[in-house]
Amino acid sequence: MKLKNSFFYTLRESVKDEDSGSGNLLVRSGMIKKSSSGVYMYMPMGYKVLKKIEAIIRDEMDKTGAQELLMPSLIPEDVYIQSGRREGFGNSMFSLKDRFAKPFVLGPTHEELFVLAAASRVRSYKDFPFNLYQFQTKFRDEPRPRFGLIRVREFIMKDAYSFDADLAGLDIAYKKMFDAYKNSFDRMGIDYKIVTADTGVMGGLLSEEFQAVTEIGEDVLVLCDTCDFASNIEVAACVTLEEASGADELPYEKVSTPNAKTIEEVSNFMGESSNQFVKTLLYKTDKEVVAVCVRGDAEVNETKVRKLLGANEINLAEPDVVVAATNAKVGFAGPIGLKIRVIVDTQVSLMRNFIVGANETDVHFKNANLRDFTPSFVSDVRQIKEGDVCPVCRQGHVGFKKGIEIGNTFKLGDKYAKALGLEYLDANNQLHPVVMGSYGIGPGRCLAALVEQNHDDKGILWPKEIAPYQVAIVVINSKVDLQNDAGNLLYSQLKQHGYDVLLDDRDERAGVKFNDMDLIGIPLRITVGKTIENNQVEIKGRSDTEVKIVDVDQVYQSVKEFFQR
RNA sequence: CGGGACGUAGCACAGCUUGGUAGUGCACUUGCUUCGGGAGCAAGGGGUCGCGUGUUCAAAUCACGUCGUCCCGACCA
Numbered sequence: 001m002k003l004k005n006s007f008f009y010t011l012r013e014s015v016k017d018e019d020s021g022s023g024n025l026l027v028r029s030g031m032i033k034k035s036s037s038g039v040y041m042y043m044p045m046g047y048k049v050l051k052k053i054e055a056i057i058r059d060e061m062d063k064t065g066a067q068e069l070l071m072p073s074l075i076p077e078d079v080y081i082q083s084g085r086r087e088g089f090g091n092s093m094f095s096l097k098d099r100f101a102k103p104f105v106l107g108p109t110h111e112e113l114f115v116l117a118a119a120s121r122v123r124s125y126k127d128f129p130f131n132l133y134q135f136q137t138k139f140r141d142e143p144r145p146r147f148g149l150i151r152v153r154e155f156i157m158k159d160a161y162s163f164d165a166d167l168a169g170l171d172i173a174y175k176k177m178f179d180a181y182k183n184s185f186d187r188m189g190i191d192y193k194i195v196t197a198d199t200g201v202m203g204g205l206l207s208e209e210f211q212a213v214t215e216i217g218e219d220v221l222v223l224c225d226t227c228d229f230a231s232n233i234e235v236a237a238c239v240t241l242e243e244a245s246g247a248d249e250l251p252y253e254k255v256s257t258p259n260a261k262t263i264e265e266v267s268n269f270m271g272e273s274s275n276q277f278v279k280t281l282l283y284k285t286d287k288e289v290v291a292v293c294v295r296g297d298a299e300v301n302e303t304k305v306r307k308l309l310g311a312n313e314i315n316l317a318e319p320d321v322v323v324a325a326t327n328a329k330v331g332f333a334g335p336i337g338l339k340i341r342v343i344v345d346t347q348v349s350l351m352r353n354f355i356v357g358a359n360e361t362d363v364h365f366k367n368a369n370l371r372d373f374t375p376s377f378v379s380d381v382r383q384i385k386e387g388d389v390c391p392v393c394r395q396g397h398v399g400f401k402k403g404i405e406i407g408n409t410f411k412l413g414d415k416y417a418k419a420l421g422l423e424y425l426d427a428n429n430q431l432h433p434v435v436m437g438s439y440g441i442g443p444g445r446c447l448a449a450l451v452e453q454n455h456d457d458k459g460i461l462w463p464k465e466i467a468p469y470q471v472a473i474v475v476i477n478s479k480v481d482l483q484n485d486a487g488n489l490l491y492s493q494l495k496q497h498g499y500d501v502l503l504d505d506r507d508e509r510a511g512v513k514f515n516d517m518d519l520i521g522i523p524l525r526i527t528v529g530k531t532i533e534n535n536q537v538e539i540k541g542r543s544d545t546e547v548k549i550v551d552v553d554q555v556y557q558s559v560k561e562f563f564q565r
Numbered sequence: 566c567g568g569g570a571c572g573u574a575g576c577a578c579a580g581c582u583u584g585g586u587a588g589u590g591c592a593c594u595u596g597c598u599u600c601g602g603g604a605g606c607a608a609g610g611g612g613u614c615g616c617g618u619g620u621u622c623a624a625a626u627c628a629c630g631u632c633g634u635c636c637c638g639a640c641c642a
Binding site: 009010011012013014015016017019034036037091092108109140142143144146151197198199200201202207209218315316405408410440474476477479508509510511512513514515516518527529530538 | 566571575576577578590591592599600601602603604633634635636638639640641642
C-alpha cells in the first residue's frame with residue numbers, strides 16, 4: 001500500500017480512555033477506535049492484522065479436516081432455554097424482541113446452534129467424526145469492559161465443535177484441535193501457557209485454557225518450577241502435607257473478644273498466630289447458604305466450593321444473611337452450633353484446639369475441635385498460594401503468573417446432545433447421545449496480547465507473521481524524483497516477490513515517517529534517502545539499533561534473509 | 566449492582582470557586598522558510614461547552630434530573 005492518498009492516521013498523544021498499554025498503542029497507531037464501551041472499530045491497518053491472525057487459525061483448522069461455516073448472531077431465546085443455559089448466562093446475554101414481541105438473543109457462544117446444525121446430518125454412527133467451525137461475532141454484556149480489546153462486549157471468535165460417537169472418538173478429535181491450537185499460537189509468536197481450568201457455564205468433562213502471559217492478565221496461572229503442572233488458580237488443587245496434630249483435645253470455652261472481627265484483630269488480641277485460627281465464611285449459592293472453614297492464614301477458593309456443592313453460582317453472603325444465620329455481627333461466625341451445612345478444608349481437619357467464632361457478637365471459642373460439630377464435607381476448598389508444594393509432583397513449588405485467556409478447549413461429553421436431543425444409532429440399532437467437544441480462540445485477544453508482549457517506548461513490535469505489512473519503504477524526501485522513483489521501484493519489486501509492503505511516500509518530514517513506522521511496528525524498514533545517489537539504501541529491523549547500507553540491487557536478497565532468520 | 570471522578574474543537578486539556586466576548590497545545594487549511602528522528606513564522610477554518618429542566622436581566626460556570634465515559638470493588642468462558 002502507498003500511504004499517500006490512503007486512509008492512514010496516527011495520534012501523537014496517548015488517549016485518556018484506554019487503561020492498557022495495548023489498547024493505547026492500538027488506538028494511537030490508528031488500528032482500532034472505540035465506538036462505545038467495550039465495542040471497537042477495526043480500522044484498515046488493524047483489520048489487516050486481525051485477518052493475518054485469522055488466516056493462521058483458518059489454515060490450522062483446515063489442516064485438521066474441520067469445515068468452516070457461518071452461523072447467525074440473532075438467535076431465538078428458546079434455543080438457550082432448551083439447553084438450560086438461558087439462566088446460566090443471565091444478564092450477560094444481550095436480549096431483544098422482534099416486532100411481534102418474540103424474544104431473541106445475540107449469541108454469546110454457539111454450542112446450541114451447532115447441535116441443531118449437526119442434527120440435519122447425524123443419524124448413524126457411520127456419520128462420525130466431523131468438526132465444524134466458524135469465525136463469528138459474539139456478544140456478551142460484560143458488566144465492566146476493560147483493557148482495550150481484552151474484555152469487550154462484541155468480539156469475533158473462532159469457535160469449533162467436534163462430533164463423535166463416543167469418548168474415544170472425542171479424545172482423538174480433542175487432541176487434533178489441541179495440537180492445531182498450539183501450532184496456531186506458535187506461528188503467531190505468542191508467549192503462552194496451557195493450563196487446566198474450570199468448565200464454568202460450558203459444563204463438560206475437561207477444560208484447558210491457552211493463556212497469553214502478560215501483566216494485565218485477569219487470570220492467575222499456577223505453574224510448578226519442577227514438573228509441567230500448570231493450572232488456572234480456580235481449579236488448582238492444594239496438597240496438605242502437614243501431619244495431624246497429636247495434641248490432646250481440650251474442652252472448648254468462650255473467650256471475650258470485643259470488637260475483634262478480623263483474623264488479624266483476634267490474633268493480635270489473643271496473642272496467637274493466625275494459623276491457630278479457623279476462619280468461617282458464609283456463602284450464598286443458588287440453592288443454599290453454607291459455611292466454609294479454612295485455616296486463618298488461607299483463603300477460600302470459591303470455584304472449588306461451587307463445584308463441591310454442584311451449584312451454578314456462589315457469592316459471599318451479604319451481612320444481613322450472615323446475621324440471620326449466626327445470630328451475631330459479621331466477624332464472629334464459627335462452625336459450632338450453626339444450623340446450615342458446614343464445609344471444612346482438609347487442612348483444618350488436621351488441627352487441634354483451634355480458635356473459631358462463637359456465633360455470638362464479641363465472642364470466640366478457643367480449644368475447638370472437629371468433634372465439636374458435624375461438617376457436611378471435608379474437602380480441599382482453599383486457594384493455593386505462591387510457594388506451596390506442587391500438587392502433582394509434590395517436589396517442586398508453585399509460582400504465579402498472570403494470563404489472558406486467548407483460547408479454550410472443552411471436552412463437553414454428551415451434555416448438549418442430551419439437552420437438545422442429538423442422537424445416533426449404533427451398530428446394534430441402539431440410540432446414543434452424540435459426544436461433543438468445543439474449541440474457541442479470540443483473535444482480538446491474540447492481537448491485544450501480542451501488543452502487550454511486544455512493544456517498546458516507540459510503539460508496537462509485531463512478530464513477522466502478524467505485522468500488517470512486512471516491509472516499510474520510507475522515502476525521505478518525496479519531492480526528489482530520484483528518491484521517489486527508487487522507492488516506487490523497490491515497492492513493486494518486493495511486492496512481486498510476494499512481500500506485504502508499505503510505501504511511505506507522504507509529503508512529511510523524515511522524523512514523522514520514522515516515528516509512524518515505529519509506532520505501527522513494521523518489522524523491516526528500508527530508507528531511501530540521499531544515499532540513493534550512490535545507488536544505496538538503508539535497511540533496519542524494527543528492533544535493531546543499527547542500520548545497514550545496501551546496494552539497491554541487493555535489497556531483495558537482504559529482505560529475504562531478514563525474513564528467513 | 567455499590568463507591569468515586571469526569572464530560573468544553575479530531576486528540577489532550579484550561580476556563581467553572583466569584584455567572585457577563587469560549588481559550589491553549591497537537592492535528593487541519595493557505596503562504597513563506599525549512600527538510601534524515603514528531604520544524605519555524607504568519608494568516609485561517611473548525612465548538613448544540615453531553616442532553617434536559619430550573620434559578621437569573623444574563624448560565625460552560627449555580628441547582629436538580631438524565632445520558633455517557635473512566636477508576637475501585639462486585640461480577641465474568
